[in-house]
Amino acid sequence: MKREETFKDILKPRNTHFGIVKFMTRSWSPRKCISNGLNYSSEEIKNAVSKSVFLDSIIEAESAKSGVCKEQLKKEIATYLDEIALDKKMHVVRWMGVFFLKMAFMMKIGIFVNEASVLKLRETLGENPVLFLPTHRSYADFCLMTYLCYHYDIELPAVAAGMDFYSMAVVGQSMRETGAFYIRRSLAGAHLYASTLRQYIHELVSKYTLPVEFFVEGTRSRSNKSLPPKYGILTMTLTPYFTREVDDITIVPVNISYDRLMEQGLFAYEHLGVPKPKETTGGLLKALRSLNDHFGNVYISVGEPLSLKKFIGRPEFSTELSKPSAFQQLTDAQLKSVQNVAHQAVLMQQENTVVTISNLLSIVLMGSLYKNKLLDFEEVLVEMGWVIKVLRTLGASVFENDVRSSVERVLVVHRSMVTLDKDKKLRLVSSALREVDSGVQMNMKGHILKAQTMVSAVPIVQLQLYVNPVLHYLVPPAILYLIVRRGSIEKGELQSTYKDIRRMLSNEFYHLQENEDRTFNKALEYCTQNQVVVASGTTFSDGTDQRLQDLLQWARAVKRVQELVEERGLHPYCLSLEAAGNCLQGLVMAGAAARRKICGRTDN
Known part of the structure; x- marks a missing residue:
């Protein structure tokens, strides 16, 4: 701790x-x-x-190679220095x-x-x-x-x-x-x-x-x-x-x-394929007007x-x-x-991550959305108290002493994203309908999502932005548990499978490969001590399989993932281009997918 x-x-x-x-x-x-x-x-x-x-030596070599006089190259360097x-x-x-x-x-x-x-x-x-x-x-x-x-x-x-x-x-x-x-x-x-x-x-x-x-x-x-x-x-x-x-x-x-985050809305739309707007002074001045808020x-x-x-x-x-x-x-x-x-x-x-009240509230709300069970204010406080204990046990620094007042404060800060309804139940606020004009659509990455899909997805993606900073504490025991759930497994095979999955997800969840033995042992100790998994000698049991991403091509695969999510009503964070791209990179690293050229474009 x-x-x-x-x-x-x-x-x-x-x-x-x-x-x-x-x-x-x-x-x-x-x-x-x-x-x-x-x-x-x-x-x-x-x-x-x-x-x-x-x-001086670079100028000498460049002049001999290109035939450009040294004085001209010196002027070019002076221009670069003025820029830098x-x-x-x-x-x-x-x-x-x-x-x-x-x-x-x-x-x-x-x-x-x-x-x-x-x-x-x-x-x-x-x-x-x-x-x-x-x-x-x-x-x-x-x-x-x-x-x-x-x-x-x-x-x-x-x-x-x-x-x-x-x-x-x-x-x-x-x-x-x-x-x-x-x-x-x-x-x-x-x-x-x-x-x-x-x-x-x-x-x-x-x-x-x-x-x-x-x-x-x-x-x-x-x-x-x-x-x-x-x-x-x-x-x-x-x-x-x-x-x-x-x-x-x-x-x-x-x-x-x-x-x-000031940029939470922009980030959410970027995850869904909307390109980042160009930074301009006019855009900055326009953004400043929206900062008169909590x-x-x-x-x-x-x-x-x-x-x-x-x-x-x-x-x-x-x-x-x-x-x-x-x-x-x-x-x-x-x-x-x-x-x-x-x-x-x-x-x-x-x-040195500091777990904020926004991180804690987002974890609790995301959990309630998965379970399709709304929590009232008092239940939220109880859940957050439990999450704080879990994270601190896993080594996180949680800067919270008065959870009740902090939740009341952050509900004002995030009133455009989360709210308490008339029954004091914690709810996610729907995004405003935003039509993406044809000019932006031309530069969009991946599948062009329907406006109504955007409305549903943006709040979830924004919420996930506040869950993500603490996932590096939760991912190791979570992966271990998902492996064990599919059936009894010996420790050696468990550790090998765990490392393989971690390698595949290395772009999504950053970690150091050389630390993985220690991380695995700590996660296993945490899971067994807290009865997440059951040990019988060197055998661990309980669980279901973790499904890997389909073998999909690089850019076209990402579009198809978005199409399927939209068609089948899957969890909206699956629409994130970054998450899909990271998973595909992991599959390439694992040898489950391969890059190949299609019409001059590198795909997988």
Whole structure:
């Protein structure tokens, strides 16, 4: 059982206009990541990158290969740096902070932080570079991490941002001036750009005093679950350690949990195939008008810092070390170490999940929907108390002391999704009928669902978004139980079958393969202790079979799954393109399905 941490609402002292302005204009002397580091300006970093030995060699090689003169290539690099580089301006930070706090109070949110962990982290700063690796469930993650650092007098991070924001009028430049640097989504076929980006990040990590922040999952999780990590930016940020330019790098995993996601409606429609709308300043201003509502609490759980040196050891000796640091390439073993760090970071993010009242209420309501039995308010409280005990036994951190008042609060927060009817029964609120115009239909993924199907599916998908963050605690014993239910089974076969299923579902439920023996044993112990399964020596019994997904083709299969769900009235979350896609990937990994080319398209 996990030790419960104390969380503090850091917005509470700022509950007046005077409190906001006074706080954001105060004298501010932040703790730097490298106390003896150089206070480079944004322009000085760009100059250091453009004049680096590494880029000189790239220019030399590119000029010889393409015939383009060196001066032209230098101008191209300068253009890339103008696109990439942050340009932090403290007066912009302060006024953006005022705007952020005013929005937070308009949205009636509380920002709860495990303060003891943050203060402990701050005391360790000054020796080596720091990487903040938060979960990415909302666009608000950017603002929350920056405000957290400002609140606790930690140097504001340099934040990797996607190009979606780059072209947004006012917003793109404002983000740059509060610490964002921009990264293209794909580096394929852009060798000079990729080299410039690599060197820029190298300079940030090895010589700058700011922490560097990026989302190791690479994108927002539309399912509100952990995604498999990406390795690109992490490799760039860890390279100075492997080239022995820094003695260590501190990695700080952060989990950000929301009572209510601003994007829950958009995410639900994306699951059903409606494409994500393009980010524009006009769209943002329109969205801001809808934020004058109750959005509940946000929980920022800062994890135990991970020392890279302690986790992977000192860099191994290789012939690469005989080269100048700028020209060293990571060895296969070092690249494997980067992958291990990425997976460990996501695992630590999961371990720092804060189970919110929204998660608990959604689990209880989803259970009542499965059973087709409505629960009254008092029954809901009893069920939630039981769920809290189950989750805490499985190692979850549940931030709830007064369940009754929290449920009353979150029913206001989620009044568009759940409600108590006139008989005080907990019900799901139907979605408004939304017709998808022909322009959007042309870009939809999968089967184009009927409007009435959307009405039924959207509330269920939204509800599932709040169940998903805690599934990594429940999935191991659930899979084990489903295997045992089909008939008596020996422990060895049970463990083998369990691992096979976990591998197939690895894209849907993130986990570390090397931890599976321990996870299996803990799940088995939990199931036997709580009489979920019955043990007779090394034989376990009870249950029914778990049906696997049909062997379906990749893109066309997803469309057919949606068609069948619509025709047969199956559970609406089966309509999720992401869930269907993840299951198909699992079948490919298991050898139960295979990719093949159909009319120039890769299918399964």
